[in-house]
């Protein structure tokens with residue numbers, strides 16, 4: 001399973017994190033907004049679609065820069081691609097998540113996250 005996710009970074013260097021809603025896998029954990037790449041879909045196009053659906057923001061695919069990827073060997077083998085994004089149109093809203101929050105880069109690794117996210121949060125924090 002290929003999953004794409006974004007670190008939206010605001011002017012203060014904070015990262016937007018989303019808490020997974022009840023009833024879903026990893027419910028209550030904090031993740032980078034994003035989702036599954038559909039068959040035949042380009043990863044950046046999938047991420048633009050997911051951020052529109054989940055946060056109500058519009059993003060130019062050229063504004064997405066790769067940061068790192070991570071793998072998780074659970075029931076389903078998951079490959080998670082993380083992109084950085086510093087510009088978007090619209091104010092992010094929690095259309096799908098239980099809650100969204102701007103988090104200082106140095107505080108990211110203190111959040112409860114799905115296993116695949118820890119290395120990505122560390123890579124991002126090291127760059128910020």
Ligand SMILES: Nc1nc2c([nH]c(=O)n2[C@@H]2O[C@H](COP(=O)(O)OP(=O)(O)OP(=O)(O)O)[C@@H](O)[C@H]2O)c(=O)[nH]1
Pocket residue numbers: 003004005024025026030031032033034035036072078080114115116117
């Ligand atoms: N968006 C996102 N998903 C992640 C992250 N880390 C991680 O393990 N995942 C997993 O990757 C998958 C993403 O799928 P998704 O968000 O499109 O799907 P979903 O389970 O919400 O529901 P769906 O089945 O209705 O599409 C989930 O299994 C989710 O737990 C992350 O940082 N961001």
